[in-house]
Amino acid sequence: MRSVASTVLTLVLFATYLGIGALAHDTHFSLAWALASTAFVWAGPAQIILISTLGSGATVVQAAIAVTVSAIRLFPMVVSVLPMMRTPQTKRRHLVLVAHLTAVTLWVECFRFLPHVPRERRIAFIHGLGGGLVSVCLVATTIGYALAANLSQLFAAAILMLTPLAFLFSTARNCRELADGVALALGLALFPLAAMLNSGIDILVSGVSAGTIAYGVHRWRAGP
Amino acid sequence: MSDFIGDWHALLILLIAGVIPNQIWRMLGLWLGGGIDEGSELLIWVRAVATAILAGVIAQILVQPPGALASVPGWLRYSAVVAGFAVFMVTRRSIFAGVVCGEIVMLSSKWWLG
Numbered sequence: 001m002r003s004v005a006s007t008v009l010t011l012v013l014f015a016t017y018l019g020i021g022a023l024a025h026d027t028h029f030s031l032a033w034a035l036a037s038t039a040f041v042w043a044g045p046a047q048i049i050l051i052s053t054l055g056s057g058a059t060v061v062q063a064a065i066a067v068t069v070s071a072i073r074l075f076p077m078v079v080s081v082l083p084m085m086r087t088p089q090t091k092r093r094h095l096v097l098v099a100h101l102t103a104v105t106l107w108v109e110c111f112r113f114l115p116h117v118p119r120e121r122r123i124a125f126i127h128g129l130g131g132g133l134v135s136v137c138l139v140a141t142t143i144g145y146a147l148a149a150n151l152s153q154l155f156a157a158a159i160l161m162l163t164p165l166a167f168l169f170s171t172a173r174n175c176r177e178l179a180d181g182v183a184l185a186l187g188l189a190l191f192p193l194a195a196m197l198n199s200g201i202d203i204l205v206s207g208v209s210a211g212t213i214a215y216g217v218h219r220w221r222a223g224p
Numbered sequence: 225m226s227d228f229i230g231d232w233h234a235l236l237i238l239l240i241a242g243v244i245p246n247q248i249w250r251m252l253g254l255w256l257g258g259g260i261d262e263g264s265e266l267l268i269w270v271r272a273v274a275t276a277i278l279a280g281v282i283a284q285i286l287v288q289p290p291g292a293l294a295s296v297p298g299w300l301r302y303s304a305v306v307a308g309f310a311v312f313m314v315t316r317r318s319i320f321a322g323v324v325c326g327e328i329v330m331l332s333s334k335w336w337l338g
Contacts, residue, residue, distance in 0.1 A: 008319050008320040008323070009319070012323065023291065029234060030231075030234065032235070033234050033235060033238060036235065036238060037238055037242055037243075040238075040242075040243045040247075041238075041242045041243055041246050042246075043246055045281050045285070046242065046245075046246055047242070048290055048291075049290070050238075050241060050242045052290050052291055054237065054241065060237050060240055060241050061241075063237075063241040063242075064240060064241040064244075064245045065245075067241060067242060067245040067246065068245030068246070068248070068249070070281060071245055071246040071248075071249050072249055072277060073249075073274055073277035073278050073281065074246065074249040074250050074253065075249040075250070075252055075253045076253070076270045076271065076273050076274035076277070077253070077274050078249070078250050078252075078253025078254055078257055079253045079256065079257030079260060079267070079270050079274075080257075080267055080270050080271045080274060082253070082254065082257045082260075083257070083260055083261065083267065092254065092255075095254055096254065099250045099251065099253060099254040100247070100250060102250060102253075104278060107274075153292050153295055154292075154331065154334060154335070156291065156292035156293075157292040157293045157295055157296050157330075157334070158327055158330065158331055160285070160289070160290060160291060160292060160293040161293060161296075161301070161304065161326070161327060161330055162323065162327070163282075163285055164282045164285045164286050164305065165304075165305065165308050165322065165323045165326040165327070166319065166323055167278060167281070167282050168279075168282050168305065168308075168309070169308070169309070169312045169317075169319040169322040169323060170319050171275060171278055171279070172309075172312065172317070173317045173319060175275075177268065179268055179269075179271070179272045180271065180272065180275050182272075183271075183272040183273070183275040183276040183279070184275050184276070184278075184279050185279075186276060186279075187275065187276030187277065187278070187279025187280050187283070188279045188280075188282065188283050190276075190280075191279070191280040191283035191284060191287065192283065192287055194280070195284075195287060195288070202280070202284075203277055203280035203281060203284060204277070206276070206280045206283075207273055207276040207277030207278075207279070207280045208273055208276070208277075209276075210272075210276035210279065210280075211269065211272040211273030211274070211275065211276035211277070212269070212272070212273070214272040214275075214276065215268060215269040215272045215273075218268060218272070
């Protein structure tokens with residue numbers, strides 16, 4: 001629990017979920033709906049995209065596509081996090097909850113905290129950290145839902161701005177290998193180009209190409 | 225109580241458009257990621273792609289802003305990020321200082337612009 005309290009990202013998450021609660025209220029979803037989306041979707045950008053696309057009158061299929069494209073990042077995140085906590089005795093079902101809890105914040109914190117946690121205790125550590133973060137966000141969703149009517153436009157903009165700022169800096173701090181830094185910079189730079197294609201999967205296009213180039217740079221630097 | 229739950233139809237939509245499109249990727253990661261060795265070359269590529277996709281999500285929020293953020297002009301959104309990043313580097317990678325600075329730049333300029 002100390003880890004939950006000590007991270008700046010928890011504060012950012014809290015504010016982001018205030019915003020999501022308020023957004024859900026303004027789009028006329030029920031509080032139970034908002035809480036269920038926080039607990040079971042558990043990915044801030046996906047929830048913002050889901051609520052705003054449904055709120056703007058898009059069909060369920062359109063909303064599902066927009067959400068799933070933003071959620072593709074969860075796949076490589078889960079793949080890269082799980083090996084850090086597996087032991088020879090670990091069964092796949094032990095990792096289901098870890099996979100569910102994996103989102104940007106947890107992904108970033110895994111690389112920060114896990115090296116200090118003994119391997120056999122890592123799954124329990126992540127359950128605690130992730131459960132704590134989900135609880136904090138459920139509270140924030142409820143408060144945001146209740147406060148929605150009183151939020152100003154400027155405050156709402158400030159909350160939405162938190163996501164890119166916090167994601168950018170927390171990822172930048174985690175860049176240990178050259179490949180990570182190159183991937184981050186190229187990923188930012190290539191998205192506007194990929195967006196011109198207007199393919200609906202722009203993020204996937206820019207992400208895979210930037211990530212692959214970054215890996216190429218890593219191989220090239222490592223020598224033959 | 226019915227106010228709290230709302231209608232079941234909306235919860236069904238949440239399942240179809242929100243929960244399943246997300247969880248499918250996590251469970252795929254669990255299923256395929258089970259056998260990869262920590263420290264393998266493949267994992268470096270996977271992590272680079274995850275980082276780059278995340279960078280794309282960041283860029284998307286800045287370039288195609290949702291909701292209230294669209295009321296902030298583009299140049300202001302970008303300068304807030306650049307200023308925040310400068311402070312982040314100067315303060316030896318303090319996320320807190322970077323986020324606070326970015327927010328202050330955006331809020332004060334927006335307030336000053338009226």
